Amino acid sequence: MRIVLLGGALALASLCNCYSTAKFYTPGQPYYGQNEVPAGNFTDEDPQFESGEPYLLIDKPGHYFFSLFAKLILWNWSVGDHDISQETKEYLQNYMTLNGLTGVKVRFNQYAPVAEFMRLTRNGRVHWGLRYSLGLLSWLVYTIFPERLFAGLIGGDHYNQYTNTINLYSNSVPIALHEGGHAKDFEMRVHRNAYALLRAVPVAGALYQEAVASDDAVVYLRMRCEKERELQAYKELAPAYGTYLLGPFLAGIGTLVAALPGHGYGYYKRNKEKKIPLPGCGGLKVP
Amino acid sequence: MSQESGPVDFSFWPGTFLWRFVFACTGVGLLSCSTLHVHAQVPAVTNFQPHVEGLLMKASYHKGSSFALRKGSLLPRNLVNGTGSLEALIRQKVAQNPGAFLAAGSPLELEIVEFELVSKERWLSARSSARLRAIVRRGTNAPREFFFEETIDSHVTDTVTLLSTVSLVGWLWYAPYLGFRGTIVDQLDYLGRRAIGALLLALAGSQASP
Numbered sequence: 001m002r003i004v005l006l007g008g009a010l011a012l013a014s015l016c017n018c019y020s021t022a023k024f025y026t027p028g029q030p031y032y033g034q035n036e037v038p039a040g041n042f043t044d045e046d047p048q049f050e051s052g053e054p055y056l057l058i059d060k061p062g063h064y065f066f067s068l069f070a071k072l073i074l075w076n077w078s079v080g081d082h083d084i085s086q087e088t089k090e091y092l093q094n095y096m097t098l099n100g101l102t103g104v105k106v107r108f109n110q111y112a113p114v115a116e117f118m119r120l121t122r123n124g125r126v127h128w129g130l131r132y133s134l135g136l137l138s139w140l141v142y143t144i145f146p147e148r149l150f151a152g153l154i155g156g157d158h159y160n161q162y163t164n165t166i167n168l169y170s171n172s173v174p175i176a177l178h179e180g181g182h183a184k185d186f187e188m189r190v191h192r193n194a195y196a197l198l199r200a201v202p203v204a205g206a207l208y209q210e211a212v213a214s215d216d217a218v219v220y221l222r223m224r225c226e227k228e229r230e231l232q233a234y235k236e237l238a239p240a241y242g243t244y245l246l247g248p249f250l251a252g253i254g255t256l257v258a259a260l261p262g263h264g265y266g267y268y269k270r271n272k273e274k275k276i277p278l279p280g281c282g283g284l285k286v287p
Numbered sequence: 288m289s290q291e292s293g294p295v296d297f298s299f300w301p302g303t304f305l306w307r308f309v310f311a312c313t314g315v316g317l318l319s320c321s322t323l324h325v326h327a328q329v330p331a332v333t334n335f336q337p338h339v340e341g342l343l344m345k346a347s348y349h350k351g352s353s354f355a356l357r358k359g360s361l362l363p364r365n366l367v368n369g370t371g372s373l374e375a376l377i378r379q380k381v382a383q384n385p386g387a388f389l390a391a392g393s394p395l396e397l398e399i400v401e402f403e404l405v406s407k408e409r410w411l412s413a414r415s416s417a418r419l420r421a422i423v424r425r426g427t428n429a430p431r432e433f434f435f436e437e438t439i440d441s442h443v444t445d446t447v448t449l450l451s452t453v454s455l456v457g458w459l460w461y462a463p464y465l466g467f468r469g470t471i472v473d474q475l476d477y478l479g480r481r482a483i484g485a486l487l488l489a490l491a492g493s494q495a496s497p
Contacts, residue, residue: 026480031369190369204462211466212473245459 025223028099030187036125042105049093051084052110058149059083059109062169067152073259074239078172080152084108085171092168092176095220096183104183105165111148113139119163126162127193134200135162142167161186161196174217174233178240181213181220206244214241231270238266336375337382341389344374345398355404355475360413361445366475373402373483380487388490393426395490404479406471408444415439415471417478419486423493431493435485437478441468 042048059082067080089108096104105119120135138160147155151169159166159182166179189195198205214237221230242262243255353365354372370376377397381388389395401420406413416438424430443465451457469477 023477024481026477026484029480204458207459207462208466211463212469215467241463245463 023219025219028101028184028188030100030103030184031190046115048102048104049089049106049108050110050112051089051108052112052148054083054109062149062151066150067156067169070152070156073243073256074236075259075263076172076236076239079170079175080156081171082109082148082151082169083171084168084176088168088171088173088176091173092166092180095177095180099180099184101180101183101187103164104187105163107165107167109148109169110167111146113143116142116160116163116165119165123162123164125164125192126196130193130196131162134196135160138162159183159186161192161199172232172236173229174221174236175240177217177220177233178213178237181216182209184216185209185212203245210241210244214238227273231273234266234269234273236266238262238269336371336378339378339382339385339389341385341391341394342378342381343394343396344377345396346374346402348399348401355406355479357406357471357475358408359406359445359471360408360410361449366472368479373399376483377486380483381490388487390425396424397490398422398424402482404475404482406475408446408471410446411442411444413441413444413471415441415474415478417475417482419482421486423490425493433486433489435482437481439469439474439478441474443468443471443474 063081063083070079071077092106096106103125117139120131120139123131126135139162141155142160145154147167147169151157157168157170157175157179159179161182164183164187166183168176168179170176186192186195199209214233217237218230218233221233239259239262242259242265246258246261350372351365354368355366357364357366368376371379399419399421401418403416403418406415417435419433419435421433422430423433447457447461451461468474
């Protein structure tokens with residue numbers, strides 16, 4: 001219990017003024033090494049953005065049953081709703097265009113184990129040793145427990161660095177941009193293998209990468225002068241971050257507790273930012 | 288100015304091995320020790336300097352052996368840029384879209400007078416800053432001066448990293464802080480991109496209104 005309290009105190013301390021919205025938004029510039037292919041070679045048969053066909057018998061149980069716990073933790077009905085609007089898709093598409101993420105695949109509510117395995121084998125931007133160990137493991141979990149059904153309970157919205165794919169199941173703009181932020185962060189790294197491994201470092205690895213992605217989403221929305229969306233991002237992303245901070249120390253129902261500091265911070269930040277007019281909107285637009 | 292892709296130079300610090308070991312154990316050394324990636328969106332060739340018709344570049348500032356310098360509280364580090372020198376990056380960007388920067392019959396002469404990308408740390412605080420001063424001459428028009436300066440203040444230092452590692456629980460605060468504020472490398476990357484982006488904007492603006 002003491003550890004939980006200490007963690008909670010640290011969590012609150014760390015969340016203070018965490019979003020660095022004073023920053024200008026800088027578009028991403030993916031790093032490509034000597035023999036790496038910049039684009040994803042997408043075709044009409046294999047487009048960059050794909051949406052799964054709606055299946056009520058899968059999507060509805062996913063929405064109304066399997067994702068309920070995640071909805072409760074994050075207090076967000078759109079988590080794992082398997083019904084992604086055209087608006088959310090366009091937000092992510094625009095974000096990816098701005099950041100030059102030409103090699104990143106996006107699957108909107110889609111289950112594609114064979115295609116994902118092919119992407120795993122072809123992704124030369126991550127060392128084969130990592131792809132066929134950690135990458136293969138994540139693919140196995142993806143294949144055996146389809147997030148198309150289980151999102152929110154087992155897995156959920158995420159960016160897979162081994163296949164270079166964003167998988168989305170929630171109709172939430174901040175969550176979509178957050179996953180895009182992961183892709184941008186990873187694509188810009190020079191030492192991508194090391195960065196992928198960092199994720200495996202307990203607690204600290206996830207905390208760093210999640211912060212980078214959430215921060216990018218918020219600053220992006222601020223650049224676009226979208227106050228309402230920015231406030232929504234605090235509400236939805238801060239509790240999720242809290243689960244990364246305290247989740248590892250609290251199993252099962254304790255995860256609910258883990259999200260509380262994030263909810264508190266999200267509430268505080270929303271109320272604070274609501275009263276502040278956006279200073280000089282517009283980010284850096286490099287011709 | 289030697290700009291090569293490669294690891295950060297640690298060679299001049301006696302405690303290097305121990306420090307790298309500590310970093311490696313925490314995993315976050317992977318962040319702190321990485322090469323800069325301030326670059327234009329041109330892949331594949333390190334320090335690629337395309338010839339651009341109508342662009343003359345001069346650099347009269349003092350070029351050290353590195354792109355950026357981190358004056359750490361425990362050890363200083365020279366940081367190289369993975370994709371090339373400042374001149375190379377500007378050439379790449381102009382070559383990508385010459386119409387935005389160059390006008391027919393009016394050559395663009397760009398002289399980089401000052402470029403400094405540096406992070407200075409005290410024990411518990413750090414200031415990363417970028418300064419870029421250039422003189423832009425376009426055809427027979429009078430030269431224009433461009434100046435950019437921006438700083439980031441933070442608590443991202445070697446000492447805080449060490450304290451977090453020793454206490455272990457300190458990472459619960461420091462890892463999120465690093466994520467939102469950025470490691471020193473992230474900060475320098477950001478500042479470098481901002482400086483170059485601002486210069487390119489100014490160049491494009493001067494093309495539009497000579």
